[in-house]
Amino acid sequence: MLNAFHFQQPLWLTALVPLGLLAWWLKRHRHNDNAWQKIIDAPLQALLLTEASGKSQPALLWLLASGWLIATLALANPSWEYQPRPVFQTDTAQVIVLDLSRSMDITDLKPTRLARAKFKVEDILAQQKEGLMGLVVFAGDAFTVTPLTRDNDTLRALLDSLSTQIMPAQGSRADLGLLKAAELFKQAGLHQGQVLLIADGAERKTSVQAAKVLQKQGYTVSVLGVGTPIGGPIPNVRDAQNQPIVVPLQVSTLQQIAKAGGGIYRPLQSDDQDIQDLLTSGKTIQGKQARQSDDLQHQDWKSEGPILVLLLLPLAALAFRRGWLLTLGFVIIPLLQPDPLMASPLDKLWLRPDQQADQALREGNYEQAEQLAQDPLRKGSAAYKRGQFEQAVNEFSQLHNPDAHYNRGNALARLGQYEAAIKAYDEALKQQPDMSDALTNKAKVQALLDQQKQQKNQDNKNKDNNENKKQDGKNQENSSSSENQQKNDQQSGQKNTEPSKNADGQSGEAPQDKNSAADNHTSSSPKDQDSRQAEQKKPASDEKSNNGKEQKKDNQFANANQAMDKNKGQEQPDENEDAIKAPPQSSQPAPENTEPRGDPKRQQAIQEADTLNNEEKLAAEQWLNRIPDDPGGLMRRKFKYQYQQRRQPAGISNQTPW
Incomplete structure (x- = not known):
């Protein structure tokens, strides 16, 4: 016990320093209380002087010193043994499944649907201070942002980097998000939990089926609808007819998902009533599991300071009997009164x-x-x-x-x-x-x-593409009619000629094809040829001047997609159909350019950076600070890598890319 003895608040022991100074002062002036002691001889002091007047003052000082010592030791809170204390820890678990499809950029809810959804996620994290919390995002596929954790600050820090641009594939696969949430529950060893689906729509059949699967496994699915029934156009996305795509809130689909998952559906509101209803339903379902997790024990030091306070009661009673406590109260109580504050217009007289x-x-x-x-x-x-x-x-x-x-x-x-x-x-x-x-x-x-200019260039590009498509269609019709006429002329001219043989005995079909191709180029009249070439060159030059490098980049991506589709073969027919149906604006984002590690110029730049002086390093640091930070870049590359590793078939032939 003596080895474990300690004070939990040892700084209070510094209050004994004034007590020691008081004792030293009393000892020094103990014989100087009466001035007659300096004049009368010591043998006569016992007969001539009375000690009654000097006894009351030492008694008061000793009483004050004793109370001071006991109170200081009590405030220091001595302790020498442990005391078990039960700890309650709730095991309620919730996984937020957030929609990051292109339709979440619609501005029918200001500023956007996604921004309002992230605000609601922050409200949920602020209210759920206990339990486990996870985050899953989905579009054309589902990805884990954070597994189940008790650190809500981690989730809150990652919310700002979430956007629709980080998803490698577009779609509305809420079913994959629900199944990914079930995986998080199983990885944590939990058999109960709540899934909060925050979305503006989903694929009806597969999502309802996934919600039923989760409900059978013990996980409830509640839905928060983001958007308005009227909806709005998706920014920078148009259909094949160059018309804006309007996506309303799919209320009936989300209600069916919540009903199949055993939860409730609430539309997004400006207050916290929607969040309160969703969280209350989850607590009601998981209440039994939360009450069964209070068997944890925590060892705390047992505080013995309150016991020392009992020793002050006799001293307080003695001080009250002699009237000292009442006098002390008259001195201390007025000091505890707050000072009134008054705002007077006269204060402005002293201000400029x-x-x-x-x-x-x-x-x-x-x-x-x-x-x-x-x-x-x-x-x-x-x-x-x-x-x-x-x-x-x-x-x-x-x-x-x-x-x-x-x-x-x-x-x-x-x-x-x-x-x-x-x-x-x-x-x-x-x-x-x-x-x-x-x-x-x-x-x-x-x-x-830059974003504003990029959006304008994108709009101009869409207009140019539509004009080029119309012009190409006219050119194809004109060229097809001229080719048919040339073939007829060629066939009539070949009736009187015999096929020639080559040295190996084969017929001369290949030379004949070449000659016919040459004849096709020369058979048309000069006037028609010049007009057709002018019509073909004009949109090409306009497209080159307007698109520039972007058209070249699109051709590279189209060739890459064709190569990937050729390698996949028959495994992913649904994704190929989606790529055909998707508008040009909803194509996959371009991969980021990375420099090779063995680049000699880069190695030389690194060596030169090591030899910079302090001023040059400071200037370089200022330039680096001007580079905008992209916290979502790492998450974008992570999701893209996982998506390439999976390459799962979409499973829905008519999946929409938003």
Whole structure:
């Protein structure tokens, strides 16, 4: 027991230092309490002096010192043995199955369906502080983001990197997501759990069948519908007729999935009522399993400090009898009263107008701050906070310091004027090159500008492709009619000729084909030939000027897809049909270019980077910081690798690519 003796809060022992100083002071002045002791001789002091007046003061001090010592030891909380304490740990498990198909980019729910779905996932993680939680995403295939874990922060950190662009195959295979959730439960050794499907639609037949399988295995399936019944168009996706594809919320399908899985269906709402209903249904079903997991034991040190507090009761009773406790209460209680705070308009008399404007900005009174502000920087800040971005740009334009240029760039970015915002950031960086905020915002605005230009190029490409298809159709009709006429002329001319023989005795069919092909090129009239060549060259030149490298890249990907389809043979007919039915915008993302490890130029660049001085390294680090971070890149490559390893047949011949 003595070996295990310790204080759980040993810092309280420092309170004994004032007690030691008090004892030293009392010992030093013990004989100097009465001034007559210095004058009267020691043999006569016992006869002439009375000690009654000096006895009460040492008694009070000894009583105070004893209480001080006992209270300090009690606060230090001594302990010398363990005490078992039961621990309750719930084993409720939930797996969120999130839809990452292209239809989740629809903006019928602002800002997008996917953004609203991720907000709901964050709400679920905030409310589910106990139990196991996993995350699965699906589109044309299903992938595990995180297995079942108690660390909700990990899931929360990965939500920002989830987008529809990281999926290697598009589709709406919610059944694969449900089966993947069942695998996570089995890997954790759990026979009960809840699956929360967050989607805007699914393949009806296979998804309902998968929900029934999970319900038989003891796992319930509840559904949160994301979207509106009217729906909206998928961004940058059009059908074969160049019409936007509108995808509404498939309410009936999602309701059937929830019914087959033994759960409930709720549409996405602006409040937390939908999440509360889904989580409550899961807790009701898994309540029995949660109550059976309280057999864990935890060893804690037993606190003996409360026992020492009992020793203070006799001292408190003695102090109360002599009236000391009441006197002490009159001194301490007034000190515990809170000080009242009053806001007086007279306080503004001691503040300048700019200080009053700063105070109004901190308090959120932006209109008052704009009225009180005298310099353009404060006025612009107040207008920016109010959402008056045009007025903020006008105020910031009156100044030419780095802060004004930076704030003007932010306001222009809010207005969607990305090129002007980048110029404002450049002005700020020209005057203050180490402004990290300007570098960061410039990189973000540049990314938005590139995305906007890419979207415009994509739209122009779609228009050019449609025009080229129409023109090619006309050219094919004209060429087919001219070829038929040439064949008829050729057949009439060959009736009077005999087939020639070659040296080996074979008929001259091959030379005849070559000659006929040459005749086909020369048989048409010059006028028709020039017009046809002009019609063929015109769309080709337009396409080359508009598409450029993108058309070349599309041809490479088309050749690669043909080679992959040729290798697969008859194993995956469904995926080939989906590739034919899919619109051009929904094709698979291009693989990222990777440099070979043995590149001598790269090795030379690495060696030169090692010999840089501090200034050059700092400049290189600033340039590297301007590169936008892509946390979803690793996840995209992981999913793509897993998808290539599986290569499972889709199983549904009429699967939609969104």
